[in-house]
Amino acid sequence: MKVALIPVARPTFDVASAERSFDQAKQLLASLGADVIAPSKLVMTPDETESASKMDIDQERIIYLNASFADASPAISLLGSKKGEVLLWSVREFGEVGERLHLNSMCGSNLAAHALRTVGKKITHLHGNPDEQAVKERLTDFLTGKSADVGTPPRVNGERAELGKVQSALDQLAGSKIGAIGDAPNGFTPCTYDPELLKKHFGLSVITREIGNLFDEVKQVPDNRSEAEYQSALSAQPSLEKVPAEQARTNAKVRTALADWIGSHDLDAIAMRCWPEFPTDLGACPCGAMGRTATSGTPAACERDVYGAATMLILQALGSGTNYLVDTVDLDEKEGIIRIWHCGSASTELAADPKNATQWLHCNRKLGVAGNFALKPGPVVLVRLDSDTDPGNASKLRLVMTSGESLPAPNRFQGNTATVRTSAPARQLINALISNGFPHHTVVSWRDIRPEVRTLADHLGIPLMEW
Secondary structure, eight states, X not given: OEEEEEEEOOTTSOHHHHHHHHHHHHHHHHHXXXXXXXXXXXXXXXXXXXXHHTSXXXXXXXXXXXXXXXOSHHHHHHHTTOOSEEEEEXXXXXXXXXXXXXXOHHHHHHHHHHHHHHTTOOEEEEESOTTOHHHHHHHHHHHTTSOOOOOOXXXXXXXXXXXXXXXXXXXXXXXXXXXXXXXXXXXXXGGOOOHHHHXXXXXXXXXXXXXXXXXXXXXXXXXXXXXXXXXXXXXXXGGGGGSOHHHHHHHHHHHHHHHHHHHHHTOSEEEEOOSSHIIIIISSOSHHHHHHHHHTTOOEEETTOHHHHHHHHHHHHHTOOSOEEEEEEEEETTTTEEEEEESSOOOGGGBSSGGGOOEEEOTTTOOEEEEOEEBOOEEEEEEEEEEOOOXXXXXXXXXXXXXXXXXXXXXXXXXXXXXXXXXXXXXXXHHHHHHTTOOSEXXXXXXXXXXXXXXXXXXXXXXXXXX
């Protein structure tokens, strides 16, 4: 049987490891009797995507291998119009505790799934390395036309909060404003949004500005004001002293400019395009500034994720307290755990040890400032507001929710990590999130606001998928 294998990666991750995964995947498929159609190398650039599009990949079965993280642009370009069944394959993380995410493959599959859902593609997800017996079995099923799906967890239909409490939260949200800076990154479909839906359902409005406009303001911040912010940040987290001073002071200017904009426009949350312009054009990463913004009481979402920022505001209004926008990046099904992570913009209030919430360099860009500390233990709830493509859904939005326990654990990946034992079976949960095309970002709360979220969904007519 012919099968198309499309391996995608990004140069900022471990390319050598990604290449090994690609080679091993080809060998495994061949050993299973497949006639593999694949490019000669990893697809990492627009030119390589264009080259791959000329291949005969319109097969009955297509495997899209996230050999490392990649945005969803190649998935949309190469697979959006194809008729074949698509299997998204992500591989496992490796490395020592405290190292960077070498691959971030699962997040790439998550992004691809969301994008493919928006163009009407049904997908299946497989997670694991080519040398695993379970992977071999799932691929055998896929190649022979059987389901490679590991199933989904039982749906949850739990207790509801009183409507009056939720209505008070909606009243609180009405008139709130989200500041959106820059455009959504290419291939990040969860970061697009419909301002009319936010206004209609939640009374939220969005104020936009160009990232270049923010940079102009950053450069105009007086030295005495940025120095005051730098000294305040240093006093709060003395580890900042080890970050190169120029980068740390640039970060202080970013934080000051953001505070000015938040204050002048009475903003309640921000969603900011945080790469690539910050490291490439400004010479610093904004994670530390966003963490300081969150600590001051204003939720801050990265990657210009407006629905992510809206979810943060909604949960806050429902009683979550300080929350955080995370990727799901790792799975250990034997232990029943997942790891949620982002690259260092968490409020230090959320640290396992707030007084020692290390400030350091960004894990990929090697520039300051980004937090590098484990997130705190305790019961957690994960929630996300998303667009919905179901024509029968009048709200045009949907919600997903799950829960678990953040365990006391070292910071597994550089940035901010929580190790979560999930209430639902972990492997089935990951499969459900990705195969249903939910966003790569969810919002984690350390307070149990599930009854409130359920009542909110009921009241607004927004479908809720809860596991």
